[in-house]
Amino acid sequence: MKIAITTWFHYQNYGTALQVYALSTFLNNQGNDVDVVNYIPDGQVVSLPQEKMIVNYLEKIKKKIVSRKNSVIELSDKSDKFNDFLTNIRFTNRCSCISDFEMLNGKYDVFIVGSDQIWSPLSYDVRYFFDYINNPGKLISYAPSIGVNSIQDKYIEKNMKKYISRFNKISCREKVGAEMIGKLVERDIEEVVDPTLLLSASEWKQELKLKQTEKQYLLVYFLGTNKKYWEKVYEVSKILNLSLKIIPVYEKDKMRAGVIDESIGPREFVEYFYNASFVCTDSFHGTAFSLIFNKKMLVFERFSNKEKENQNSRIYNILSKFNLKNRLYNESTYQHEIMEEINYQCVNEILTKERKKSENYLLNAIEAAGGSEIDKDNSVDRRNTPCCGCGACQYVCPVQAIKMDNSCGFKKASVNRKICLNCGKCVNVCPFIGRQESKKICDGKLLSYKDNDRAVLLRSSSGGIAYRIAYQGIISGCYIVGCKFNKEQLKAETILIKDKESINELQGSKYLQSSNFNQIIKKVQDADKNIILFGTPCQIAGIKKIFGDKKDIIYVDLICHGVPSQSVMSKYFEYLKRKYGFVKKNTDILFRDKKYGWEKRYISVFQEGKIYSEEKKKDPFYRLFESGFCYSNACYECRWRDKSNADIRIGDYWGGRFKGDASGVNMVVVMSQKGAMLIDEIKDYGQCENQNIMDYLSNQQTENVHKPVFYDSIISDLENESISIEEIISKYVLPIEKQIATERTLRKVKNKVQSLNILSRGIRNE
Structure with missing residues (x-):
């Protein structure tokens, strides 16, 4: 079987590295072909703050102060050892956005998530729930840990239920987690052992080529910073007459007597447990390896039980499973317990039984999932990649099976299954599917531009570059494709213009998704002149998949943060009508009114003598737009934050270089020779200067923001007319x-x- 595993591996944490190694090794030893999904998460969960905001923030400050006092050791040679260790694992190509993950469909028979705390609600990440896999029958969870006793966030709980319910086979590492998930999805959940326990002591010795040493020692591995525990460690060392060997975690650990001076990678970590005479630890995996190698041990609680989100349940579970609860540190009995031998004959019998049960679960689940039918559907709506509404798929469909529907305020492709040929032409042109011929922004040439015509600047959102490109195109005999605001329907529309007088319609920002971009493609095809085409990066990528690098088209994409639902505009106009008496007729909106300057963003609405104008911090449309909570799904998975398929990219020149400028300056990134030639033709219309590309990389959004966990809820509320x-x-x-x-x-x-x-x-x- 070809198997893909998704789990943490990138943290320089011994347990993290060893659990993924153990699972991949076990599966490979069973004759499977195993890859680990090369995904490194970034950013934080976007959710609504819990109650007691100030108390929570003060607690954060307290933790930061503690963490500064206990700074984690960072050594380059330790990093090298972790990186070397991970070469024992085969990874997929790097996956960043859902388009990368989507390509894993069809390459693997089975997808396994686990282990470690990848299902912890404290670090919720939808990628660890296989949101990108089309066939749920291929999904297995193996020993993911919840880590906490309850899910506090109702939106995270709802999302977890939605995605976990899709899994064919579900297991958890701890009893508490199995009970929580079972209640959530209303299914029986298997409790299985951590992947490190799937390999026996002899297998670990063989796989890692562990060497035995003669010297006896007490091994200490603490992830917590409890001073009292360290006092007890020194007492235990004296009682047992054992020298200390300390695996350092924090900088101050390096000052302790007995600290191990050499850098320790995952292999060395296991070897120290293999040779230890006694172990003191507060780590789950420290406890696991003590069990594997039959070591006497004393286990400490890492977290205070007063903490609502403490993660001690992992320790309680593993000790309870192997009848070793008495090895948990207790002030009144620990001196007695450390002198007692552990009945490892009994422990090993339990371990053998639990290992066999877990192996059977995993192998049976793989057999069932591997036999599930392969999804051979080859159309855009049967995939998990988002739709940006560009309409490229609709244009190429040979039987007109695709139309662009309105879905929650966004344009989205839908396929008529009755007439679809399953030919795959729509898939081939979708900008979110397959490889892209994008160029990196860092390889482009950055310019600043400010037009000399004050009237042009006043109507433009920034420096007037879009107007000037369009103007030069018209006088050079080109048609221009760009976006205007429809004053009657309050929508953004893409139009084709042929004369200078129409350029004004295209000026200024329109913070909405184009309602008809799909309809412009045929006009581009039928045009009898060269075209300069403006659009968002995804629109440009889609239309370019149809027309390619034709000499008669110059592509200009916009620095884009995302497009909000059209429902935001609908709600906004209801607000204007209710508060200020506007009616839905001939309403002009300047999304970036410069009457107070370029940097002070105001939105202004005009209608037959009525004027509404407000700054972005107070205006409801702006507050929703800038929150980033109600963008199209595609915006959270954008492939072009730091790349472009266009000849030129344009936007505001944010950052310190032009701070204080009143009328606006453009960033212009030249991405091709065609783009360079066009800019050369217009540069004398304004102040055009070479700049350092780092200005773009430092001041523009080059990574996707995370979709909020309450996204479905806010989109639903936007569709609700009563709210x-x-x-x-x-x-x-x-x-x-x-x-x-x-x-x-x-x-x-x-x-x-x-x-x-x-x-x-x-x-x-x-």
Whole structure:
């Protein structure tokens, strides 16, 4: 069987590296062909703040102070040893966004998630629930850990239920986790052992070529920082008359007597447990390897039981499973317990039984999943890649089986299964499927541009480059494709213009998804002149998959953060109607009104003598748009944050270089020779200067933001006619705005207190 495993591997944590090694080794030894999905998560979960915001933030500060006092050791040779160890594992190509993950479909017979705390709600990540796999029959979980006793966030709980319910076979590492998941998905969940326990002591010795030493020692491996525990370790060392060997975790550990000076990789970590006479640890995997090698041990609780989200259940579970609860540190009995022998004959019998049960679960699950039918459907709507509404698939469909529907305020392709030929032409042109011929932004040439015509600047969102490109195109005999705001329907529309007088329609930002980009493709095909085509990066990528690098088309894409649901505009206009008396007729919106300057972003609405104007921090449309909570699904999986398929990329020149400029400056990234020739033709219309590409990489969004865990809820509320835009902001946006403001205030207070303390110490020292 070809098997793909997804789990953590990138943290320089011994247990993390060893559990993925153990699972892949076990499966390979069973005759399977195993890869690990090469995914390194980044960013934090985007969720609504819990109650007691200030208390929670102060707790964060406390933890940060503790972590500064206990800084983790960072050594390059330790990193080298981890990297060398991971060469024993075969990885897939690097996966960053869902388009990369989607390509794994069809390559593997079985997909396994596990182990480690990848299902912990504290570090929720949808990728570890195989949201990208089309056939749920291929999904198996092996020993993922929940890590906590309850799921506090209702949105995370809802998402976990949604994705875990898809799995064919489900298991968990701990009893508490199995019970929680079982209740969540209303199924019986198998409790299995950690992957490290799937390999016997002799197998670990053989696989890692462990060497035996004669010297006896007490091995210490603490992930916590409890001073009392260290005192007890020294007492145990004296009682047992054993010298200490300490695997250091924090910088201050290097000062302890008995610390191991050499850098320790995963292999060396196992070898120290293999040779130890006694072990003191608060680590789950430290406990696991003590069991594997039949070591006497004393296990400590890493977390305080007063912490709501403590993770001690992992330790309790493994000790309870092997009838070793008495090895958990107890102040009144520990001196007696350390002198007692552990009945490892009994422990090993349990371990053999549990290992066999876990092996049977895993092998039977693989056999069942591997026999599931391969999804041979070759159309865009049977995949998990998001739709950006570009319409490329609709254009190439030979039987017109595809149309662009409205779905929750976004354009989305739908396929008529009755007439679909399953020919795959739609898949071939989808910008989110397959490999892309994109160029890296860092390989482009960065320019700044500011037009000399003040009237052009006033109507443009920034420096007027889009107007000037369109103007030059028209006078050179080209047609221009760009986006205008439809004043009657309050929508963004893509149009083709042929004269200078129409360029004004294209000026300014339109913070909405084009409602008809799919309809412009045929006009581009039928055009009898050269085309300059403006669009978002995904639109350009889609249309370029149809027309390629034709000499008669110049592609210009926009620096884009995301497009909000059209429902945001609908709610917004209801607000304008209710509060200010606007009617849905001939309404013009300047999404970036420069009357107060370029950097002060105002939105202004005009209608037959009525004018509404508000800054972005107070305007409901802007607050929802800038929150990033209601973008298209495709925006959270964008493939072009740091890449482009266009000849030119344009946007605002944010950053410090033009700070204070009142009328706006453009960033222009030249990506091709065609783009360079066009810019050369217009540069004398304004101030056009070479700049360092680092300005782009430092000041523009080059990575995707995380989709909030409450995304489905906010999109649903936007579709609900009975819920106002103010209510939506109050429910989703305001709590996070308050959290950010509170954290900012508390940081200032903390910094002032620190400054006063430093000043006070200085005065006392004089």
